[in-house]
Amino acid sequence: MKDRLASLTGPLRSLRLCGLLCLLVFPTLTQAADPLKWGADAEGGAPYIFLDPEDISKTKGFEVDLAAALAREIGRPIEFQQYPYDGLISGLTRGDIDLAMNGLEITPDRLEHVRFSRPYYVYTLQLVSRADETRFGTVEEWLKLKLPVGTLSETAASRYCEKNELPLSTYDGQLEPFQDLALGRLDAVLADLPAAVAYAKSNPKLKFVGVPIEPGFYAIAMRPSDEALAKTIDNGLERLIASGDLQKIYEKWGIWNGDQESLAAAKSADDILKQSAAGFSMANVFKSLGKAAVVTIQISVASMCLAMLLGLTVAIGRLYGPAPVRMLAVVWVEFFRGIPVLLLLYVLYFGLPTILQTLGLGMALAPSNIVVAIIAFGLNYSAYEAEIYRAGITSVPVGQWEAAASLGMSKKLTFRRIILPQATRMILPPVTNDFVALFKDTSVASAIAVVELTKQYQMLAKSSLRYMEIGLATAILYLVMSIPLGYLARRLEARWGKAL
Amino acid sequence: MTSPSNNNVTLENITKAYGQRTILDNISATIEPGETVAIIGPSGGGKSTMLRCINGLATFDKGQIDVGGHRLAPNSLPAEIHEVRRLFGMIFQDFQLFPHFTALENVIEAPVQVRGQSPADAKARAMELLKRVGLGERANYYPRELSGGQKQRVAIARALAMEPRGLLCDEITSALDPELKAEVLDVLLDLKAEGLTLIMVTHEIHFARRAADRVLLLADGRIAESGTPDKVLDSPDSERAKRFLKTVMA
Numbered sequence: 001m002k003d004r005l006a007s008l009t010g011p012l013r014s015l016r017l018c019g020l021l022c023l024l025v026f027p028t029l030t031q032a033a034d035p036l037k038w039g040a041d042a043e044g045g046a047p048y049i050f051l052d053p054e055d056i057s058k059t060k061g062f063e064v065d066l067a068a069a070l071a072r073e074i075g076r077p078i079e080f081q082q083y084p085y086d087g088l089i090s091g092l093t094r095g096d097i098d099l100a101m102n103g104l105e106i107t108p109d110r111l112e113h114v115r116f117s118r119p120y121y122v123y124t125l126q127l128v129s130r131a132d133e134t135r136f137g138t139v140e141e142w143l144k145l146k147l148p149v150g151t152l153s154e155t156a157a158s159r160y161c162e163k164n165e166l167p168l169s170t171y172d173g174q175l176e177p178f179q180d181l182a183l184g185r186l187d188a189v190l191a192d193l194p195a196a197v198a199y200a201k202s203n204p205k206l207k208f209v210g211v212p213i214e215p216g217f218y219a220i221a222m223r224p225s226d227e228a229l230a231k232t233i234d235n236g237l238e239r240l241i242a243s244g245d246l247q248k249i250y251e252k253w254g255i256w257n258g259d260q261e262s263l264a265a266a267k268s269a270d271d272i273l274k275q276s277a278a279g280f281s282m283a284n285v286f287k288s289l290g291k292a293a294v295v296t297i298q299i300s301v302a303s304m305c306l307a308m309l310l311g312l313t314v315a316i317g318r319l320y321g322p323a324p325v326r327m328l329a330v331v332w333v334e335f336f337r338g339i340p341v342l343l344l345l346y347v348l349y350f351g352l353p354t355i356l357q358t359l360g361l362g363m364a365l366a367p368s369n370i371v372v373a374i375i376a377f378g379l380n381y382s383a384y385e386a387e388i389y390r391a392g393i394t395s396v397p398v399g400q401w402e403a404a405a406s407l408g409m410s411k412k413l414t415f416r417r418i419i420l421p422q423a424t425r426m427i428l429p430p431v432t433n434d435f436v437a438l439f440k441d442t443s444v445a446s447a448i449a450v451v452e453l454t455k456q457y458q459m460l461a462k463s464s465l466r467y468m469e470i471g472l473a474t475a476i477l478y479l480v481m482s483i484p485l486g487y488l489a490r491r492l493e494a495r496w497g498k499a500l
Numbered sequence: 501m502t503s504p505s506n507n508n509v510t511l512e513n514i515t516k517a518y519g520q521r522t523i524l525d526n527i528s529a530t531i532e533p534g535e536t537v538a539i540i541g542p543s544g545g546g547k548s549t550m551l552r553c554i555n556g557l558a559t560f561d562k563g564q565i566d567v568g569g570h571r572l573a574p575n576s577l578p579a580e581i582h583e584v585r586r587l588f589g590m591i592f593q594d595f596q597l598f599p600h601f602t603a604l605e606n607v608i609e610a611p612v613q614v615r616g617q618s619p620a621d622a623k624a625r626a627m628e629l630l631k632r633v634g635l636g637e638r639a640n641y642y643p644r645e646l647s648g649g650q651k652q653r654v655a656i657a658r659a660l661a662m663e664p665r666g667l668l669c670d671e672i673t674s675a676l677d678p679e680l681k682a683e684v685l686d687v688l689l690d691l692k693a694e695g696l697t698l699i700m701v702t703h704e705i706h707f708a709r710r711a712a713d714r715v716l717l718l719a720d721g722r723i724a725e726s727g728t729p730d731k732v733l734d735s736p737d738s739e740r741a742k743r744f745l746k747t748v749m750a
Contacts, residue, residue, distance in 0.1 A: 402557050403596035403655075407610035407662055408585045410578075417613060421600045496600070 036076060036229075038067055039083035039097030045174030046198035047253045048103050049080070062194070062253040063101055066120060069245055073236035085172070086154050086458065089113055092223050099233070100221040103192060105156045110221065117220040117233045120246065122259040124212030125157050126196035128189045130181060131207045136188075139210040147187035150177030150449065154459050156216050157190040162288065169369060169449040170459065175199060176350075176449070182206060183353050185368060194255045215259060285460055285470055292456030293477050299373050299452065300439045306378030307438075308431070311385025316415075318390060329386070336383035342444050344376040349448040373445035381438055388430050392423035425496040432489035436482050453477060507533040507665070509588075509699070513563035514553060516546075523549045524560065525721035533665065536698040538708035538729070541718035542744050547701040550718065551668050554699065555590050556581035568665065588697075589659025593671040595651040597643040603630060603654045604639040607661045615662070622661070629657040633687050649680030656687055666697025673704060685711070705748055709733055717741045 040049045042059055049061035059080055071078040078099070083091050088100040092114055105123070106116050127139050136142040146166055151157040153170035161168045169186065171177045177189045178199045189200070193212050200206040220237075222230050240246040241264050250256035318329035336344075349372045367375065396419050404414035443454035451459070457474040461467045509531040516524040524546045531537050539547045552558035554565055556572055565572040570583045597606050607626035611617040617625075630639050633653035643651055652672055659667055669688070673681040685707050692698055692711060702708055708715055708729055715732040717725035717740075725732045725741040736742050 397596075399592060399594060399596040400598065403590075403592060403598070404610075405557060406555055406585055406590035406668075407658065408582060408614045409610060410582075413613055417609065418598055422598075425600065 034076075035079040036071075036099055037081050037097045038078045038099045038101060039081050039088050039091050040100070040102035041085035041088070042082055043085075043173055045195065047194050047255060062249055062255065063103075065249045065252070066240075066246070067101065069240055069249065070233070070236050073239055074232050076232075089221065092221060095223075098222065098226070098229070101218075103155075103194070103218050104221050106217045106219050107156075113224075114221040115224045115227065115230045117222065117230060118237050119217035119219045119263055120237055120241075121194075121218040121250070121255075122262055123156075123192045123194065123216055123218055124259060125160060125190050125214045126193045126200075126212045127209040128178070128181065128191065128196055128200045128206050129187065129209050130184070131205050133187070133207070133209070137209065139213055142188060142209065145187075148185070149188045149190055150180055150186040151190050152177070152192075152195070153455075155192065156214060157192065158459070160214055161190060168451060170451055170455070171449050178203065178206065179350075180449070193257075194253070197254055282469070282473070285473060288456055288460060289453065289470075289474060289477055292451055292453045293481065295370065295451060296439070296442050296453040297481065299370060299377065299442045299445060299450070300435070302374045303377035303381065303442075304435050304438055306374060307381035307385045307434075310378060310382035311387075312389050314382060314386035315389035315393060318386065319393060333383045333386050336379050337387075341376055341380045341441065342447055344380060345373065345445065345448050348372045348376050369445070369448045369450050372448060373442065373450050377438060377442065377445075381434060384434055385431065388427045388434070389423065392427035393419060395426055396422045425493075428489060428493055428496070432486065436485060439482055439485075440478070507568055508566070509554060509568075509666075509697070510566040511550070511554070511563070512565070514550070514560050514565065515562040516549060516553070516558070516560040522721050524553070526563075527718075527721070527723060528563075529716065529723060529726070531697065531699060533697055534695045535713050536692050536711055537700070537714050537716060538712035539699070539701045539716045539718055540703070540705065540708060540744075540748075541716075541724070545719045546721045547718050548670050551590075551670050551699060551701050554584075555588055555668055556584055557590070586662065587665050588699075589662055589664040589667045591652070591655050591659055591667055591669045591672045593674050595643070595648070595655050595675075597651055597654055597658070599643050602640050602642055603635060603646065603657075606643070606654055607658045610658070611661050626657070626661055629660050630654070632660075632690075633657050634683070647680060648676045649683045652676065652684045653687055656684075656691075660691075664696075666699065667691065669698065669700035669702070671701050671703065673702070673707075703748075705733065717744065719744060 040063060042049050042051050046060075047062050049059050049063045052058040052060045064080070067078045067080065081097055083097055083100075085102055088097070088102060088104065089110060091097045092100055100114070101120075103121075103123070104110070104116075106119065110116070127142060129136070129142075135147070136145055143164055143166075148167045148169065149161050150169045150171060151161055152174060153172060158168065158170050169177070169180070171180075174191070174195045177186065177191070180186045181189045182203065182205045188209070189196075191199075196208065200208065220233055222233065237246075246263070247256055247260070250260065314329045314332050317325045318333075321329065348367075349369060352367075352372075400418055400422070401411075401414055404418045405411075409417070442452055445452055446455035446458075453474060457470055461470045511527055511529045514524050514527040515522070527546075527550060539550065541547050549558050553560050553572070554567065556576065559574060561574055563574075565584075567584045568587045570580060570587070572581065572584055597603075598609065601609060604623065604626055607629060608617075608619065608622040611622040611625065612619055627636065627639060630636050633656055635650055635653055635657070638646060638650060638654075643654070646654065655672075656667070673684050676684065681704070685704070688698060688700070689711055698711075700712075712729050714727065715725070715729050716723055717732055717736070719740045724738045724744075725736045732741065733745060736745060
């Protein structure tokens with residue numbers, strides 16, 4: 001009995017020991033059942049991955065289906081994790097996610113940082129215009145016209161437009177560029193074919209122009225150190241392509257086309273990129289940043305002028321107006337000081353057209369994104385400038401009013417000739433301060449597809465992954481613009497100081 | 501009572517109160533053209549307020565003020581006040597030059613903006629005035645680059661540029677060092693000689709004696725004493741005046 005027991009426990013014990021050894025020596029074996037973290041941006045939109053309209057706790061899209069098929073194929077669960085599109089590559093490096101599959105194009109600069117799987121889709125770029133467009137009927141005609149075009153930010157489409165020096169607005173979502181196209185803010189949208197199919201094909205206001213251009217590949221990005229995993233994924237994809245399961249998924253989503261035949265031949269990302277050279281140079285970076293800096297200057301200068309004008313009006317209303325005007329001025333200041341400028345941007349940009357259309361005014365009155373940015377910042381800062389003006393005006397001694405009055409000057413004349421000039425000199429330092437702040441605040445305008453300096457930096461840095469070098473270049477540009485401003489203000493102060 | 505000449509400054513029963521405190525208590529006075537009147541009295545006696553009422557810078561509750569055919573009353577409209585201000589310039593204790601203008605620009609501002617003179621004419625006239633107050637060389641200086649006495653002389657030139665019949669001077673030497681006072685007072689003597697009416701609130705008893713045709717002693721919102729400098733300063737009738745003069749002369 002005792003012997004039998006011993007003979008039973010002996011192998012049991014050694015088995016347990018063996019298991020423990022396995023855990024220590026082959027940790028990968030135990031991880032095999034752990035889910036892979038798949039990063040994608042559900043805000044990016046259809047048909048890739050998007051929130052199921054019927055149950056927004058679930059996601060839908062051809063990539064969701066592909067992930068499920070792939071998980072079956074490799075025998076390991078793949079778990080979706082929401083991740084911002086333009087941070088996907090960094091997410092891999094940081095270890096937040098194991099796979100990035102979200103319509104990522106294989107590009108030379110990305111290849112420097114990630115290991116791409118074999119391609120899973122051949123995309124092409126589709127040009128979309130309004131249905132009533134008559135100025136162009138082909139891509140070639142369109143390229144010559146240099147009309148305002150919208151794309152998803154940091155995509156092959158945006159790079160194509162930049163390369164061709166087209167006036168470009170970039171968006172974080174797939175839907176918004178098509179909305180703006182329909183509204184007339186853009187004359188064309190260049191999008192990856194799947195997105196164009198999802199958002200434009202069924203819209204009677206829009207039409208496809210010409211044949212798709214610039215074919216490229218979507219592939220799954222992984223860490224270069226995860227070579228074993230990459231091999232597994234490659235094999236899984238190969239089996240899905242060979243079995244026709246992938247085709248079924250694409251057919252379900254209406255994005256299967258002849259181009260996909262080449263998927264079977266394209267073995268690895270490296271093959272694809274043999275011919276394309278890296279298009280990255282610091283000279284090009286500075287050129288792009290310079291253009292964006294001009295936008296930043298335009299917005300900040302124009303909105304500051306607007307803010308000063310409105311601010312002065314509000315300050316005068318608050319100081320000298322009749323009771324209702326004073327009240328209105330107080331409300332104005334509290335309102336525009338109290339709401340985030342981002343909210344203002346969204347409401348003016350996306351909300352206003354809806355109101356205009358409801359009123360039957362159409363889009364003729366809907367301002368462009370840069371104009372909206374100028375208005376939003378102008379309104380926001382008018383609240384601050386109004387208060388600064390008010391303080392400046394009241395700080396002029398009352399004796400100045402009396403002296404002017406004793407010379408027969410009217411109140412209006414006194415204000416214009418005597419009080420306001422002195423107030424302006426006094427408020428110069430805080431206003432300069434505000435201007436520099438506004439200058440930097442304008443980066444928020446990227447929310448409504450304005451490509452200003454910070455946005456351009458993000459685009460360049462994220463596509464080249466040279467955050468440091470380009471960041472430095474951008475910082476230098478900001479300083480080159482703001483330091484002379486401070487110098488100018490000090491010069492003015494010194495000159496005016498003599499007169500105060 | 502003699503009928504008021506058109507060119508007189510006549511105050512009739514002027515009363516003004518801030519809440520419970522009576523600043524001016526039923527004041528009546530007449531100042532004739534070309535007369536130099538010094539208003540003296542203890543602080544808070546209503547001197548400055550009386551002067552400011554004549555120029556419409558302060559309002560009053562009762563009474564009326566006639567200045568050269570125009571009448572100021574408690575409910576006067578801005579247009580009426582404006583007319584009165586054309587007749588009398590005002591000089592302030594703390595100068596109140598416009599700091600963002602040069603001396604010259606200070607002087608031409610009102611002639612150009614209010615009277616509509618051409619800048620060239622206004623400038624020529626302003627240079628004359630600045631020379632007259634001894635500041636021809638300083639025309640392009642900003643106020644902060646000038647001494648107190650120079651500032652006050654620019655202020656006088658500025659008031660004269662509007663060609664007033666007279667000047668209201670509100671303790672115009674109080675903020676000045678003794679050596680700078682003289683240069684300002686000399687200018688006033690010049691103006692008196694030219695026949696301008698001067699109504700000045702002052703603490704300069706000696707100057708009042710030398711320059712004034714008449715001294716008004718204002719205390720507790722009333723005219724305690726009125727007469728020639730010698731009479732008021734040396735042998736006042738009222739107890740209030742005696743008490744005040746004793747402290748000032750001491």
